[in-house]
Amino acid sequence: MTNVRIFVTYKQSVFDPQGETIKDAIHTLGHDEVTAVKVGKFFDVTIDATGAAVDQAVKEIADQLLVNFNMETYHYQVLEEAE
Template identity: 40%
Template sequence: MYRAKVYVTYKDSILDPQAEAIKTALHQLEFPELTQLTCGKYFELELATTEAKAATTVEQMCQKLLANVNMESYRYEIVAAE
């Protein structure tokens, strides 16, 4: 059994309106040292398979559903489930 941790964020060339709104609010709350903020999605998946198959499966899941590959980038970690 393996656990996959998937992180999805907008690509650098895409404007992230949610992150910009949060950044503006934090500046208004007197956190001027904040220079960059990124929002994203986080998924945690448990897979009943081998480690090699888990990586292939997660890659396909990201490509087909979890990330909009035109606008978002993703990365993931595969670890043995405890």
């Protein structure tokens, strides 16, 4: 059993309107020391597998479901792995 966290973010070249809006709202709160905000999603996925099978599953799930590769990119980290 493996727990992975898949992070999906906008590509560097893509404008993040939600992040800009939140930055403006933060400035309205008085926190002018905040200079940039980027928004992303993550997916905590529990997989009944380990090792290479996990890598393969994550790749297929990202490619076929979670990520819009026109605008987004992803990476993932293993949070926990146990036999």
